[in-house]
Amino acid sequence: MIVLDDIDRALIRALARDMTQSAGALGRAHGLSQPACWRRIKRLREAGVFRGARLDVNAEAMGFGVTVFLGVKLATKGRVSLEDFERVVSAIPEVQTVEHVLGAYDYRLRVVARDLSDFERVLRRRIMALPGVGNLDANVMLSEERRPGPL
Template identity: 75%
Template sequence: MIELDEIDRRLVRALCADATQSAGALGRELGLSQPATWRRIRRLREAGVFGPRRRVDLDLEALGFGVMVFLGVKLATKGRVSLDDFERAVRAIPEVQTVQHVLGLFDYRLRVVAQDLPDFERILRRRIMTLPGVGNVEANVVLSEERLPGPL
């Protein structure tokens, strides 16, 4: 685990808000020189705080996905084969954005996007419910979402 000082925390928050900022711009915001900013970024990357990839934050509504649903999925049977088969099959569904293997009432938590509720019903009936081992599914439709800055 890496020890983060206040400047590191501010740097990580700034990069989370906009990873396209130059080291010079970040340095000006933090009161550091460009080389000092690059050294901190490199140290954070080498420590595994974040990876070398830059990601795009998609606007799902602009792409036609107006509905987001979190699904709790309980498998009817458990075992290494059941888990592997389920995970392999769920990865092939493009509307599934994330798959989390969890402890609790359900075995998996899925984040699913759809154009609208009829489209979600189609995805649920024809794709999710037909996956290997699916026993019980609980859906939570997202009404609104606010992204928070995280623990830093």
């Protein structure tokens, strides 16, 4: 685990708001030279604090108006390996995240669809057809409030 000081935390918060900021601009905002700021960012990246830069795509603007969180309970864990299930479910384009969880379900999936009938098609033809799928529980997202920034 890396030891973070106040400047490291400030840089992480600033980059979480806008990853496109230059090291020069970040350095000026936090009292560092461009090279010193770049070295800190590089150290944070190499320590695994940043898992990469990611584009935040607005699914609704792309025509995907429905997001469903799907709880999946595997029928019999011995018949299909967890790795096999994760591999095949991750190959479905509408499945945005695959989370192995503890509780009533084995997996939590985030699925996007154009509308409810499109979700039904994905559910019936793709997800329910996967080997090992047992019980399912769907929760349709009504709204999403994001907490900006890192932990």
